[in-house]
Amino acid sequence: VQVLKVNHFNKNFTTLFLNQDLNDNKHNNIDGVPPVIGWERTSHGKLGPKIADLGALINPEKLAEQAVDLNLKLMKWRLVPDLDLDVIKNTKVLILGAGTLGSYVSRCLLAWGTRHVTFVDSGKVSFSNPVRQPLYNYDDCLSGGKPKAATAAENLRRIFPGVNAKGFQIDIPMVGHPIKDEKKEYEDFKKLAQLVDANDAIFLCLDSREARWLPTLLGNVKHKIVINSALGFESYLVMRHGCIDPANNLENQIEGRLGCYFCSDIVAPKDSLTDRSLDQMCTVTRPGLALLASSLATELFVSILQSPMKQYSNHIAHDKTNILGCLPHQLRGYLHNFETLKLSSKNFRCCTACSVPVIREFREHGWHFVKTALNDSTYLEDVTGLREFHKNAESAAVLLDEFDELACEDQGIE
CATH class of the missing domain: 3.40.50.720 (NAD(P)-binding Rossmann-like Domain)
Structure with a gap:
């Protein structure tokens, strides 16, 4: 939403136009109001229109976004400053x-x-x-x-x-x-x-x-x-x-x-x-x-x-x-x-x-x-070395069984 602020010569009031065409001649002929004769100076000292974006104040999507962000900012301001x-x-x-x-x-x-x-x-x-x-x-x-x-x-x-x-x-x-x-x-x-x-x-x-x-x-x-x-x-x-x-x-x-x-x-x-x-x-x-x-x-x-x-x-x-x-x-x-x-x-x-x-x-x-x-999922076992890992594990299991048998024989356990 855009707001155009127009000051009228020798009159103690300002006219605001919302979403209007700046070239529309109707702006210059308002009943009982002298025609616009110029622009107000901007912050840079130049004559021109002053336009304000009110979207953040009345656009529901912008309001929702601000509300979401505010809830998180409260967390940062109150509890976790470094968040x-x-x-x-x-x-x-x-x-x-x-x-x-x-x-x-x-x-x-x-x-x-x-x-x-x-x-x-x-x-x-x-x-x-x-x-x-x-x-x-x-x-x-x-x-x-x-x-x-x-x-x-x-x-x-x-x-x-x-x-x-x-x-x-x-x-x-x-x-x-x-x-x-x-x-x-x-x-x-x-x-x-x-x-x-x-x-x-x-x-x-x-x-x-x-x-x-x-x-x-x-x-x-x-x-x-x-x-x-x-x-x-x-x-x-x-x-x-x-x-x-x-x-x-x-x-x-x-x-x-x-x-x-x-x-x-x-x-x-x-x-x-x-x-x-x-x-x-x-x-x-x-x-x-x-x-x-x-x-x-x-x-x-x-x-x-x-x-x-x-x-x-x-x-x-x-x-x-x-x-x-x-x-x-x-x-x-x-x-x-x-x-x-x-x-x-x-x-x-x-x-x-x-x-x-x-x-x-x-x-x-x-x-x-x-x-x-x-x-072929077994392909991954070849690439990663899992197949070799399994073989080594089986060999270790066999050696462990043999070790247990020898230990039992030494102790006279059948």
Whole structure:
């Protein structure tokens, strides 16, 4: 809204025109008022119109934006003077999975003032979703269901118009799932890689273990913040992935950094979806679990942004120097006894997602490496050295059995 202030000669009043054409002759012929004969001087001493933008005072979208920011600024002014709100606002977030976890994560991000959110999902809204996923309603389920990613972005903008929310319908290529349509899967891979490039942080809120493999790899290769969240029936995991530091030589980072979601595995991810029975196709959890995991994932993300070393920070279990306190590697919670554990683990040198051999192969061969891994998950065991690791473990087990037998013979035990 623009306001034009016009002073009338020898008259003790000012006329204000709202959203009027300055060249409209009607302004010069107001009943009972002498015509305008000139302009008031500006702050620079020149004659001209004075225009004021009142959008911040009467535009509801601007008012909403101010209210959101004010709530966060009160936190900064009263309690945490060193809190950097701008880094939270300007960080671009990619949420993989627009289901229960993804929906709640996006709502928490809005509350923290994040302005850039992108959803990726391949599904459609079903009738079971709205009661558990706050970004959808009953109307979104009709006519076969709307695409989840685009609908989540649209509804997020309805909650707060100031957010730049986008949604993309992409089938994330999954390790252990042989390629059926190479052209489509390559396009999905390329688009996912572009989205990872375009964003600063990635939230893994996906339904299956193997769907997290490629985003984990891409996040590490491109040095992104990666927050992983997973649910059981009454347990949850929230963790931040360790990250390859581009300032150091790759060969010097074989071990010693924080691990990723796959570092505790001694086998490559496999297809866990094809043979599921009907009752296993949906994630069955206690309803409140997703809210706990999502809120902790978001708070962990914000704590990372406030840390000087960001995603390269080590596990910090107790710290009074960090602005928002400790910065754990993993949070594992159990509703059965209402317990939350802060855990830490180093990376596994033979990890199928973040080990140096995997990162090196991806950098050299790109899609060809991914395609081979999708068609044959045992390929990853060869690349990482897991197969050799298994052989050495079997040999050690045989030697241990022989040692036990000799010890028993020496003691006269049959």
